[in-house]
Amino acid sequence: MSTTPVRDGTQWFLHTWRDHILEPIETALTVLDEEHTELVAEQSGFEAFLQRLRAVDPVEQPSTPVGTQSQRSVSAPVEALRDAYTETVLAVDHYESVYDESLVENVAVEFGPDYAALFHPAANVRFSPPLKRSLVAAARQAIDERDSLDRAVEIEQDSIQKYRDNLGEIIDTLDSTVVPEWYRETFQNNITTLLQERQDQLHSSVHRFETHEFCAYMYEEQLWTYPVLTSLARLQESVDS
Numbered sequence: 001m002s003t004t005p006v007r008d009g010t011q012w013f014l015h016t017w018r019d020h021i022l023e024p025i026e027t028a029l030t031v032l033d034e035e036h037t038e039l040v041a042e043q044s045g046f047e048a049f050l051q052r053l054r055a056v057d058p059v060e061q062p063s064t065p066v067g068t069q070s071q072r073s074v075s076a077p078v079e080a081l082r083d084a085y086t087e088t089v090l091a092v093d094h095y096e097s098v099y100d101e102s103l104v105e106n107v108a109v110e111f112g113p114d115y116a117a118l119f120h121p122a123a124n125v126r127f128s129p130p131l132k133r134s135l136v137a138a139a140r141q142a143i144d145e146r147d148s149l150d151r152a153v154e155i156e157q158d159s160i161q162k163y164r165d166n167l168g169e170i171i172d173t174l175d176s177t178v179v180p181e182w183y184r185e186t187f188q189n190n191i192t193t194l195l196q197e198r199q200d201q202l203h204s205s206v207h208r209f210e211t212h213e214f215c216a217y218m219y220e221e222q223l224w225t226y227p228v229l230t231s232l233a234r235l236q237e238s239v240d241s
Contacts, residue, residue, distance in 0.1 A: 025227050
């Protein structure tokens with residue numbers, strides 16, 4: 001079947017029909033590619049922050065009576081941490097469009113509310129050695145979480161691309177939306193095989209994530225949750241077999 005569309009002709013119809021069927025899969029690949037790009041940028045941002053964090057000296061327990069420690073010794077680490085976070089984590093290109101949160105709000109989400117006060121400009125929290133160690137651990141966790149999610153994204157990308165190729169091959173065997181009688185059993189078997197494979201995947205896991213939850217999160221802005229199943233359903237509904 002020709003893949004060059006001719007406007008107002010049969011091939012043009014088949015071209016637009018093919019695009020309609022594959023649209024969920026193509027959209028999913030775009031979503032996954034954007035997610036991968038953002039995760040890589042965020043991981044790099046947190047790695048840079050972690051490097052800056054390690055260079056910030058904690059405030060040791062004062063040997064002088066309580067209340068005599070200078071405000072400067074408390075605020076200096078806070079200023080350094082705020083600058084480091086602003087210039088790394090908050091500096092990724094997509095931060096405003098995706099998160100649009102203040103520094104303190106984002107710290108609370110990423111590290112937990114217990115750390116939010118440490119990053120507040122008016123904080124009077126002593127950046128003690130134990131607090132620094134726990135913040136280092138929190139930053140490492142943020143990096144690991146993005147690395148893990150990105151691995152899942154890459155696995156899903158490979159899987160979706162395989163289904164795109166397989167489904168595209170099936171569509172290309174047709175010269176119209178009517179499946180010839182001699183080909184109907186093979187056609188249905190091919191569709192059933194892809195459907196069963198994808199359903200089996202949805203009942204398993206993608207890296208560390210339950211696949212249903214992963215798809216719900218990844219495709220939450222779409223009208224569908226399962227791009228492969230949606231494309232398969234569109235094909236089955238649009239042909240006379």
